[in-house]
Amino acid sequence: MTNRFSLESRELETFMGQMFVICPRCGGRADVIEKANEVRLSCLKCGHLQSNQTGTKYIGGAFDVHFGLPLYLQTSCCGHVLWAYNREHLDYLKRYIEATIRTSEGANRSIESRLPEWMKRKQNRDEVSRAIAKLEQIR
Ligand SMILES: [Zn+2]
Known part of the structure; x- marks a missing residue:
């Protein structure tokens, strides 16, 4: 048997420990x-520091949940914006997309429900894969 259902199902919240954002200064x-x-x-490049109370305010878009700053890992894709909080999140999206490419149906429902409909559409898979590959190149 294949291990096509071995992808663990994860909540978006589990990726929020560290988020990459575009530094507001540099x-x-x-x-x-x-x-x-x-x-x-904190920005390693220019040393900019900013702090805030915790509180997840901006969930579900291409912004970090605390400051509402634009995420560093984002790109336009299929008329939408594909984004990830960090590399681990990006890798998760990649593995998900690869898994759905291998399995035409019967994919884990609980995982499917966590991603937007357009990312899961069969005709968008190539473009989604390319967008993820593009984000992987960003250093
Ligand atoms: Zn900076």
């Missing part, structure tokens, strides 16, 4: 990390 990659009751944004 436009480079800044990290948003949650620690205790505080959220800290």
Whole structure:
């Protein structure tokens, strides 16, 4: 048997520990990390620091959930925006898309329901795969 259903089903929240955002000062990659009751944004490139109370306010878009800053890993795809909070999240999306390519039907419902409909559409798979590959090149 194949291990096509071995993809663990994960909530979006489990990827929120570290988020890559576009630094509001230099436009480079800044990290948003949650620690205790505080959220800290730090940019390795320009040293910009910002902190905020925890609180997930901007869920479900191409923004970090605490500051509402645009995510670093995002690109247009199929008339939508494909985005990921971090590399682990991007890798998860990739494995999901690859898994659905291998299985035409019968994919795990609980995983399917967590991604937007357009990403799961058969005719969009090539473009989604290309968009993910493009984001993987970003350093
Ligand atoms: Zn910066």
